[in-house]
Ligand code: GLU
């Protein structure tokens with residue numbers, strides 16, 4: 314999760330004093346990179362995935378599962394055994410927000426050949442096995458997006474059992490703490506000072522605790538209205554919690570969730586900008602397809618995706634910036650959290666679809682324009698730079714702008730948007746990259762590989778067929794809202810472009826759009842179901858999977874790789890049509906059918922245990938789950954069995 318510096322973290326008051334300095338030098342650092350590397354052309358597309366994991370411990374006797382706060386030690390061991398002794402080690406491990414989390418990536422990026430799609434799942438399996446091999450008895454690595462019962466109080470009250478973590482910790486709702494949460498103890502935050510400093514400084518900048526309200530799923534016996542009381546509350550929770558919502562008050566409820574990301578290195582800056590735009594429109598669609606987080610703080614919610622929860626969990630805007638008070642001490646009203654969907658397209662083709670009001674730092678914009686940066690890129694950077702730095706280390710204030718980029722990265726890496734446009738780090742051989750960030754992590758390596766390969770293949774067809782998915786960004790935002798709703802895959806309707814083929818137009822370097830002039834033609838897009846978007850519908854839309862299939866038919870692919878890819882696409886196809894369930898839907902049904910469930914939207918400790926145990930068994934290939942994975946086509950899931958034949 315972004316830049317990790319070592320040193321002495323500054324408080325919010327101290328950091329605020331250096332905000333202008335960080336912004337100014339961040340821009341100078343960006344300009345150095347841009348000037349040196351704007352013409353860099355790489356000939357291959359490289360890419361890599363990131364999977365975030367939770368570490369859990371099963372207590373089979375008492376039928377409980379807890380998060381284990383050993384991420385830092387596990388990470389150390391994994392790095393000591395892996396990348397530190399072997400530069401070609403197949404996996405890389407990084408810290409994540411929760412001290413019960415770790416993040417794994419392949420050791421080297423994947424290249425441009427088709428056969429590499431056949432190695433993704435093996436690599437993910439290696440990561441899972443490697444992480445599992447350094448855990449203790451009854452501990453497991455788990456790829457669930459949100460841990461259903463992240464709540465000490467609820468567990469204590471309902472069941473008299475002490476907390477959701479091992480070791481146990483009480484929350485620390487005191488001003489001196491990081492989160493001041495009624496539920497989420499500071500010990501569950503990664504010990505690297507970046508994470509607790511981010512947490513505290515977000516809260517201090519905002520001027521109050523973060524507020525996350527997720528609608529509760531109203532089941533037959535759910536109290537109506539659903540209203541909670543909070544025993545240790547100093548009044549803040551009572552004010553912030555809304556009837557019929559699950560209330561949460563800490564960054565950990567958001568950033569403590571796991572996701573699946575893909576980063577691509579493009580051939581050039583213009584290809585990166587083109588992919589950034591095209592993929593931005595795909596974000597809500599793939600997020601809905603990957604929906605995997607229906608439960609929060611021990612309750613069944615009415616949403617299927619984590620997005621809005623994380624967004625609220627790191628919302629550092631003041632009341633003035635949120636429009637609740639007249640502007641006095643702040644510069645701007647800001648319409649979104651730092652974690653949210655993108656606000657402007659970056660390619661020339663995208664310009665006419667930039668219909669969201671963009672708040673920018675005008676001085677930065679003018680500075681960039683003066684330095685020869687084009688309008689679209691200048692406004693993108695000037696928009697990211699309306700934010701303050703949230704963490705700063707005393708030892709890292711004065712930097713060499715020509716050879717370091719920490720101040721640029723400071724602002725850039727705390728703008729957690731659906732897509733990220735990533736300039737090359739100074740003095741490296743890395744090119745211009747884009748990161749695709751909306752997906753929720755799936756239970757198995759098979760599913761995670763399928764989603765990753767689907768997205769990477771999509772970039773190939775976008776580039777080869779010069780596809781154009783652009784619609785007004787305000788419509789993409791509406792899609793983002795829709796995508797998080799319960800069962801959006803089957804019930805949601807999404808704005809999507811009707812004619813995506815603009816063959817013959819030089820889309821990457823210029824814009825060969827059919828319509829010239831300003832204003833967008835409402836006829837260009839229409840509402841479609843995810844099934845139509847993914848699988849196509851006669852006379853309406855060709856469908857992304859049929860397009861991928863026809864691309865594959867024209868590619869030279871070995872039989873085994875083709876078979877693997879077809880199985881991945883089959884999963885996506887069937888998830889889109891509703892024939893297979895999303896993880897979110899499957900989890901809902903699992904809880905609904907649990908003998909202890911009282912149709913009151915409450916997930917007890919024991920229900921949580923059975924759910925996570927089942928997830929673990931499915932991930933290990935020890936339990937089948939045809940309603941989620943289909944039958945027969947996830948052959949690689951039990952890879953070790955095949956290997957021993
Ligand atoms: N865990 C965060 C998410 O679910 C992402 C953190 C990161 O940027 O690595 O979106």
Ligand code: MG
Pocket residue numbers: 314363365409416
């Ligand atoms: Mg991460």
